[in-house]
Amino acid sequence: MRTRVFVFFLTCFVLAGCTTRTVPEDFPATAASAPSSSISLKLPLKPKSVRFAVIGDSGTGNSAQFEVAREMEAYRQAVGFSFVLMLGDNIYGGDSPGDFVRKFEQPYKPLLDAGVNFYASLGNHDNPDESHYKLFNMGGERYYSFKKNDVAFFVLDSTYMSPKQLIWLEGELRNSNAVWKICYFHHPLYSDGKFHGPDLDLRSVLVPLFQKYGVNVVLSGHEHVYERLKPQNDIYYFILGNSGQLRFHNLRASDQMQVGFDTDQDFMLVEIDGDELHFQTISRTGVTIDSGVLQRQPRSASPAKSDQ
Numbered sequence: 001m002r003t004r005v006f007v008f009f010l011t012c013f014v015l016a017g018c019t020t021r022t023v024p025e026d027f028p029a030t031a032a033s034a035p036s037s038s039i040s041l042k043l044p045l046k047p048k049s050v051r052f053a054v055i056g057d058s059g060t061g062n063s064a065q066f067e068v069a070r071e072m073e074a075y076r077q078a079v080g081f082s083f084v085l086m087l088g089d090n091i092y093g094g095d096s097p098g099d100f101v102r103k104f105e106q107p108y109k110p111l112l113d114a115g116v117n118f119y120a121s122l123g124n125h126d127n128p129d130e131s132h133y134k135l136f137n138m139g140g141e142r143y144y145s146f147k148k149n150d151v152a153f154f155v156l157d158s159t160y161m162s163p164k165q166l167i168w169l170e171g172e173l174r175n176s177n178a179v180w181k182i183c184y185f186h187h188p189l190y191s192d193g194k195f196h197g198p199d200l201d202l203r204s205v206l207v208p209l210f211q212k213y214g215v216n217v218v219l220s221g222h223e224h225v226y227e228r229l230k231p232q233n234d235i236y237y238f239i240l241g242n243s244g245q246l247r248f249h250n251l252r253a254s255d256q257m258q259v260g261f262d263t264d265q266d267f268m269l270v271e272i273d274g275d276e277l278h279f280q281t282i283s284r285t286g287v288t289i290d291s292g293v294l295q296r297q298p299r300s301a302s303p304a305k306s307d308q
C-alpha cells in the first residue's frame with residue numbers, strides 16, 4: 001500500500017510538470033494573453049456529439065482562475081464546446097456586482113464573448129440569489145434541469161436538500177427519457193478528500209433515486225481537488241473542485257479512487273457520442289492529467305412516460 005501511495009503521488013507530481021507552486025493571491029490585469037501550452041486533444045470530435053466543459057469552486061478572482069480560463073478558451077477553439085457546467089462556489093467572498101465581474105465575467109470573458117453558456121449550481125459559499133444572475137442560466141431557481149440533444153442535466157442545491165427538492169428531482173428523473181442522465185451539485189457523495197470527505201446524509205437520500213431512475217454520471221465540487229472514482233453502484237462519479245481554489249496534497253489513498261490530482265488547478269472537457277462519454281481533464285498549465293472513455297451503463301427499460 002505504501003508503495004502504491006508513493007507511485008500515485010509521484011505520478012500526479014510528474015503529470016503536473018513537477019510544479020510545487022502555491023495558489024497565487026494576485027489579480028491579473030487581463031485574461032487575454034495566450035495559454036501556456038499547446039493543445040493536446042484526447043476527444044474524438046464526432047459529428048453531432050454533445051460537448052461541454054466542467055469547472056468547480058472557481059470563483060476566487062485569483063490568477064489561477066484566469067489561467068485555467070485561458071486554457072479553457074484555447075481548448076474551446078479546438079473542441080467547439082458551447083456550454084460549461086459550474087459545480088458550485090461560483091463567487092467566493094462578497095456578492096456585489098463587482099464580485100461577479102472580477103470572479104466570473106473577466107476570467108471567462110473570451111468564452112462569454114464566443115457565446116458559451118454557463119449553467120451554475122449553488123455551493124455553500126454562494127448566495128442563493130445567484131440564481132437570478134442572468135449569466136448563470138438558472139432561471140431564478142435553486143435547482144433545475146436542462147437538456148442538450150439526448151443528454152439531460154439535473155442541477156441540485158446540495159446545501160439545502162429539502163423534501164420539496166427531492167420530490168422535484170424524482171419527478172424530473174421519472175419523466176425523463178434522455179439517453180444520458182447527468183446529475184451535478186456541490187457536495188460529493190463519495191470523496192477521498194481529507195478536508196471534507198463524503199456527504200453521507202446526501203448519499204443516503206440521493207443514491208436510491210439515482211439507481212432507481214438510471215442516472216449515469218454524477219459531478220460534484222467542494223473538495224478542492226480532482227478525483228475520478230471507480231463506479232459506485234454502477235454510477236460514474238467525478239469531483240472537480242479545483243478550477244480556482246486548490247487544496248494542495250489533500251487526497252488520501254483509497255481503493256475507490258481511479259485517478260486523483262491535488263497539485264494544481266484544472267477543468268474538464270466532456271464529449272458524449274452515442275453510448276460513449278469521452279473526458280479529458282486539463283491542468284492550469286495545460287497538462288492532461290486524466291482522460292478516457294466511459295461506456296453508458298446498460299439500464300432496464302426507462303420508466304419515462306414523456307420527454308422532459
Ligand SMILES: [Fe+2]
Binds near residue numbers: 124221222
Ligand atoms: Fe464548497
